Amino acid sequence: MILRILQKWIMTSTQNQTLLQFFQSPPIGAIFTSEEMEALRPLNxxxxxxxxxxxxxxxxxxxxxxxxxxxxxxxxxxxxxxxxxxxxxxxxxxxxxxxxxxxxxxxxxxxxxxxxxxxxxxRTAVGKAFGRSPWLAQFILSAVARQSSIVIEHLTNAGRRNALVRTAHLLLEMDARLSTFGESTQQGFDCPLTQQELADALGLTAIHVNRTLRDLREHNLVSFRSGFVEFLDKPRLINMIGFDKEFLGFRVFSSSP
Amino acid sequence: MILRILQKWIMTSTQNQTLLQFFQSPPIGAIFTSEEMEALRPLNxxxxxxxxxxxxxxxxxxxxxxxxxxxxxxxxxxxxxxxxxxxxxxxxxxxxxxxxxxxxxxxxxxxxxxxxxxxxxxRTAVGKAFGRSPWLAQFILSAVARQSSIVIEHLTNAGRRNALVRTAHLLLEMDARLSTFGESTQQGFDCPLTQQELADALGLTAIHVNRTLRDLREHNLVSFRSGFVEFLDKPRLINMIGFDKEFLGFRVFSSSP
DNA sequence: CGCAGACTTGAAGATTATCAACCACCGTGG
DNA sequence: CCACGGTGGTTGATAATCTTCAAGTCTGCG
Missing domain, CATH: 2.60.120.10 (Jelly Rolls)
Structure with a gap:
C-alpha cells in the first residue's frame, strides 16, 4: 500500500515520472521497492x-x-x-x-x-542515492562499464583497423545499438551523421570517409546515402570484417529483491 | 570501541588487511566507519x-x-x-x-x-557491498570514471595525433600517473615496456615506434633507452605537444561522514 | 535565383607500414 | 670459455594508406 502511494507520489511529482517510466521500460525493466523509489526522489x-x-x-x-x-x-x-x-x-x-x-x-x-x-x-546526488538504491548503483555501474566497453571498441578501431573495416564496424555498431530499442529495421537505420562527424569519430578525414563509403557501396556491403544506412549484405559484411557485438553487453539488469 | 574491535578483526582476518591498508594509504586516504569496515568483509x-x-x-x-x-x-x-x-x-x-x-x-x-x-x-560481491559502504561505491565509481577518462585519452591519441605527439603523450601520461605514488622522479621513470608493447598501445608498428623514439631523442625531448624514460626537457615537451594531465583526475576521494 | 552546407572526385604529397637485413645483449649448455 | 639461440632494438629501401589541396557537383532553402 505504502509502495502504491509512494509510486503515485513520485509519478506525479517533478520530472522523476519520466525517468521512472524509462527505468521500467524494456529492455531495462527495473522493479523498484518503496525504499528505492524514495531514493530516487532527491535526484531531482x-x-x-x-x-x-x-x-x-x-x-x-x-x-x-x-x-x-x-x-x-x-x-x-x-x-x-x-x-x-x-x-x-x-x-x-x-x-x-x-x-x-x-x-x-x-x-x-x-x-x-x-x-x-x-x-x-x-552527479553527487546520484552518488548519495547509491546507499539507498542498490539497483541504481548497479544500473549506473553497468551503464558506465558498457560505455567504457564501447570506447574501448572505438580505440581498437582507431588503433588497429584500416579505414574500410573501421567504418563498417562503426555502422554495424550503431545498427546493433539502435536495434535494442527497435530503432533499426532489417534493411538498416536512419543516420543523422555527416561524413565529417563520421571522420571525427573514426580518426579519418571526411574525404577519406567519403571514398571508404563508396568502396563499401561498390562492394555491395553497405550503402550510406541521404541519411539512411542500408545494409546490402549484412552477413557477408559481418563475416568480412569480423564484427562481434559482444562488447555491447546484454543490458540485462537485475531488479532488486 | 566496537570500531576498534572490528578494525582488529578485519586487520587480522584474511587478505582484507592489505586492501584496508591500501585504501587508507595516501593519496587515497579513506576513513572508514565501523559499518563500512563490516561491508568490506564479504568482499573476500x-x-x-x-x-x-x-x-x-x-x-x-x-x-x-x-x-x-x-x-x-x-x-x-x-x-x-x-x-x-x-x-x-x-x-x-x-x-x-x-x-x-x-x-x-x-x-x-x-x-x-x-x-x-x-x-x-x-564483481557481484562489490555490487552488493555498495549499499553498505557509500565510500566504496564512490571509490569504484570514481576509479572506473578515471579509467574511462584514460581510455578516452588513448582514443584521442590514436585518432587525431601523429606518431611523435602520440608517443610523447603516452610517456608523459605514464610519468604523471607514476608520480602520484612517487614512482617517478624528476629525471624520469623506469619503464618495463618493449617497443612492441608501446606500438600495440599506440596503434603503430614497433619499427615506427623505434624511429619515433629516435626522433624524440634527437630533438632532446625524451630518451627511452634500456628500460628508463629520461625527460631531457620536460617543459618544452609538454608545451610542444600540448599535454594536459587534467584527464587523469585529482584522485581526491571524500571519506564517509 | 543564388547561396551555403554537404558530398564527390582527381592529383600530389606526407605519414606510416612492410620487407629484409643486421646488431647487441643475455642466459644457456657444451 | 665460447658458440648458440632468442629476444629486442636499429636501419634502409620500397609500398600502401591516408591526407592535403583544389576544384567541382548536388541539394535544400530563403
Whole structure:
C-alpha cells in the first residue's frame, strides 16, 4: 500500500515520472521497492529537451552532471588545441554520459546531434542515492562499464583497423545499438551523421570517409546515402570484417529483491 | 570501541588487511566507519601475486572479477582475430580493472607486465557491498570514471595525433600517473615496456615506434633507452605537444561522514 | 535565383607500414 | 670459455594508406 502511494507520489511529482517510466521500460525493466523509489526522489531529475547541434556540457565545466539519453542522437567529443576534435561516441537512448573522476573539470563535451530528450541530474546526488538504491548503483555501474566497453571498441578501431573495416564496424555498431530499442529495421537505420562527424569519430578525414563509403557501396556491403544506412549484405559484411557485438553487453539488469 | 574491535578483526582476518591498508594509504586516504569496515568483509579479497607476462584474466571469461593493482605494471588489451592486438591501458598502482557490463563474457584481457601484486574480488560481491559502504561505491565509481577518462585519452591519441605527439603523450601520461605514488622522479621513470608493447598501445608498428623514439631523442625531448624514460626537457615537451594531465583526475576521494 | 552546407572526385604529397637485413645483449649448455 | 639461440632494438629501401589541396557537383532553402 505504502509502495502504491509512494509510486503515485513520485509519478506525479517533478520530472522523476519520466525517468521512472524509462527505468521500467524494456529492455531495462527495473522493479523498484518503496525504499528505492524514495531514493530516487532527491535526484531531482530534469527531463530536458534540446534542438539539434546544441552543446549540452562543455569540457572544462566544473559542475558535474550525469546524463541519460531518452531519445535522439547525441555526440560526446574532445576538442584539441589545434582545432581538431575526436568524437568519443554517439550516445543513444539508454546511454549514460558524464560520469567523470572526482572533483575537477569534465574532460569531454556533450552535444546534441538531432533533437534530443535527455535526463539530467547531479552527479553527487546520484552518488548519495547509491546507499539507498542498490539497483541504481548497479544500473549506473553497468551503464558506465558498457560505455567504457564501447570506447574501448572505438580505440581498437582507431588503433588497429584500416579505414574500410573501421567504418563498417562503426555502422554495424550503431545498427546493433539502435536495434535494442527497435530503432533499426532489417534493411538498416536512419543516420543523422555527416561524413565529417563520421571522420571525427573514426580518426579519418571526411574525404577519406567519403571514398571508404563508396568502396563499401561498390562492394555491395553497405550503402550510406541521404541519411539512411542500408545494409546490402549484412552477413557477408559481418563475416568480412569480423564484427562481434559482444562488447555491447546484454543490458540485462537485475531488479532488486 | 566496537570500531576498534572490528578494525582488529578485519586487520587480522584474511587478505582484507592489505586492501584496508591500501585504501587508507595516501593519496587515497579513506576513513572508514565501523559499518563500512563490516561491508568490506564479504568482499573476500584475494591479494594475489603474479610473475611477469602472465595472463590474469582472458577475454571471453565469464566469471567476473574486479582487480585493483597494488604494485607493478599490468597491461589490459584486446586480441583481434587477425592476430593483431590493441593495448587499452597499462594499469598501475591504484587502478581498478575489470568492471564490465552485466552478465556476459569479459571483452578484454588483463596480463602482468612486470611482477605484480593485485587485489581480486568478485564483481557481484562489490555490487552488493555498495549499499553498505557509500565510500566504496564512490571509490569504484570514481576509479572506473578515471579509467574511462584514460581510455578516452588513448582514443584521442590514436585518432587525431601523429606518431611523435602520440608517443610523447603516452610517456608523459605514464610519468604523471607514476608520480602520484612517487614512482617517478624528476629525471624520469623506469619503464618495463618493449617497443612492441608501446606500438600495440599506440596503434603503430614497433619499427615506427623505434624511429619515433629516435626522433624524440634527437630533438632532446625524451630518451627511452634500456628500460628508463629520461625527460631531457620536460617543459618544452609538454608545451610542444600540448599535454594536459587534467584527464587523469585529482584522485581526491571524500571519506564517509 | 543564388547561396551555403554537404558530398564527390582527381592529383600530389606526407605519414606510416612492410620487407629484409643486421646488431647487441643475455642466459644457456657444451 | 665460447658458440648458440632468442629476444629486442636499429636501419634502409620500397609500398600502401591516408591526407592535403583544389576544384567541382548536388541539394535544400530563403
Amino acid at each position: 531529475v530534469a527531463a530536458k529537451h534540446y534542438p539539434p547541434h546544441t552543446v549540452i556540457s562543455h569540457q572544462g565545466d566544473v559542475e558535474q552532471r550525469l546524463f541519460i539519453i531518452n531519445s535522439g542522437w547525441a555526440c560526446s567529443y574532445r576538442d584539441l588545441n589545434n582545432g581538431d576534435r575526436q568524437i568519443i561516441d554517439f550516445p543513444l537512448k539508454g546511454d549514460v554520459v558524464g560520469v567523470v573522476a572526482s572533483p575537477g573539470p569534465s574532460t569531454d563535451s556533450l552535444a546534441s546531434t538531432t533533437e534530443i530528450s535527455i535526463f539530467e541530474m547531479s | 579479497v584475494a591479494a594475489k601475486h603474479y610473475p611477469p607476462h602472465t595472463v590474469i584474466s582472458h577475454q571471453g571469461d565469464v566469471e567476473q572479477r574486479l582487480f585493483i593493482i597494488n604494485s607493478g605494471w599490468a597491461c589490459s588489451y584486446r586480441d583481434l582475430n587477425n592476430g593483431d592486438r590493441q593495448i587499452i591501458d597499462f594499469p598501475l598502482k591504484g587502478d581498478v580493472v575489470g568492471v564490465v557490463a552485466s552478465p556476459g563474457p569479459s571483452t578484454d584481457s588483463l596480463a602482468s607486465t612486470t611482477e605484480i601484486s593485485i587485489f581480486e574480488m568478485s
